[in-house]
Amino acid sequence: MAHYRVQQWSTFARTWWLFDARWQCPWISARTIIPYLQGTKKPIYHPLSDTGDHVIVINTRLIAMKNERWITFKHIHDSRYRPKGVIEKRAWQIHAEEPTKIFEKAVYYSMDKNLLRRNLMARLHLFPDESVPEDLLKNVSDCIRQPMLAPKRLDEYTEEDRRNFPKLFDWPKDFVLDDGFRTKKQIEFQEP
Amino acid sequence: MSGRAIPSDFVKSVLQNGAGRYVCQLQRLTFKFCKSSGGSRGTRDYIEKHLIDFSRENPGTAVYIQPRRHHTARVVAEFLNGNTVVKNINCLNPDDIMKWLEHLRTRSGIEIVRLRKSQHTDSPSIQGVWTPWTNKDSSMNISDYTDKKLLEMKRDELTATEKLLELAKNLREKDMKKTT
Amino acid sequence: MVFLTFIRSALNQGPDKYWRIQQQLRFSWHFYGRKRNCYKIGMRYVFKALRYGVSGRKDKLKNMRELWYRRINAGSEEHGLEGKMFLEGLARSEIQLDRKILSSLAIYEPRTFKSLCEVSKNTLKEHNLPFHEKHINSRQNLLKDLINNEKSVEI
Secondary structure: OHHHHHHHHHHOOOOEEEEEOOOOOHHHHHHHHHHHHHOOOOOOOOOOOOOOOEEEEEOHHHOOOOOOHHHHOEEEEEOOOOOOOEEEEEHHHHHHHOOOHHHHHHHHHOOOOOOOHHHHHOOEEEOOOOOOOHHHHOOEEEEOOOOOOOOOOHHHOOHHHHHHOOOOOOOOOOOOOOOOOOOHHHHHHHOO | OOOOOOOEEOOOOOOOOOOOOOOOOEEEEEEEEOOOOOOOHHHHHHHHHOHHHHHHHOOOOEEEEEEOOOOOOEEEEEEOOOOEEEEEOOOOOHHHHHHHHHHHHOOOOOOOOEEOOOOOOOOOOOOOOOOOOOOOOHHHHHOOOOOHHHHOOOOOOOOHHHHHHHHHHHHHHHHHHHHO | OOOOHHHHHHHOOOHHHHHHHHHHHHHOOOOOOHHHOOHHHHHHHHHHHHHHHHHHHHHHHHHHHHHHHHHHHHHHHOOOOOHHHHHHHHHHOOOOOOHHHHHHHHHHOHHHHHHHHHHHHHHHHHOOOOOOOOOOOOHHHHHHHHHHOOOOOOO
């Protein structure tokens, strides 16, 4: 039956999704993207059949991390060469060198650890900003929503808004604003 | 027993035989038996008493009789799809032979194998198989996906800052009314 | 006079042994090495394989059940309903379709599945049960929201 073949093409067709990583945590957004890459969002899903989709991620340069994550989080690469085989890099260092690297690693690590992982990663297209090649953007037929709410920066508010922003209470005069968090180096620097 | 050891297949029928009219798939029967040995005595009895009735009832099947000296008695059945089935009928009564012939007559000629499922259809879907576009809105054909509205997070409730701003706005309006 | 009967009875251990070996060879045809052809060596492996077969039958059902649920979940999420709540709604509206049938309906009869989703949604609303639509990425919900908020829909 000739039309069965065409039917199969349409059911197993890959769709292309667009995802905006602006102001998003890479780990949480990885969790939203992975079902699309694996194809678990389709009712025809089967672990042995190849049902995954393509995902284009834009603005990976503008991802966000909470608290001190940019400083504390580090990727470790060990080449097993003992004198200087271990390479430790902080998240901000990696992000400065390669703005797509942290997002890629976040998706790669939170996937199921099996042989399919490399093939699924090949369908993830990462771009540091909004400039995507046209031949890729032509394929896009739907978009994935952001899992987190993008906050509004202070300079995005107008002066009127800033002036009219309600002030709930005043700090007492003898109150010291301090979050109490200090690294060892900071303490040493302050109290030599 | 490992599942791969046994041949398996889905349920089949020859061109939906019997849905309209029925065509007997058994084309040819060949009896091979010995004229003297005791093993083929039942076969000889069957041929004498019942075979002519059988061939009269089933004019579609050709029946051949081949006496073979000192051989075991057997029936070779040939079907319309080209398959042949050899059935050993040595040391069988005429009644038992009759039952086996009835079995061969009603068979479709397809090999008897393990069935993977008890039901099978050539057209599994009437409404059309699911595709990525079956449940999607047609307006997405002409929408721009770099649009912020589509990419932003969807939320049901207002954030705390937004609620606060709204409260402040209402209070301010009340104050304005009081002053005026 | 030669007495062969005693010797023959000693030699002949009955047809049982032959058939037992044949049976085991049928079990071990796909093994590697001498356990494939030797009776005594292959015995332990065949028993172990049969024991695996018993546990495998349970595991197969478990895996299939998981797969069916995943498929149902994926199908119902397209209509703005989680799989768990979809099944809850169907149970409350006394529709006794099992997961296997529902998953095959989601693939082969998508319109029927859609109407089943609507039925379960209505029953959930009657029972005042929440079904979270906000986690679900579907364009139709977005369009509804835009219209409800009275914003201009740019199409």
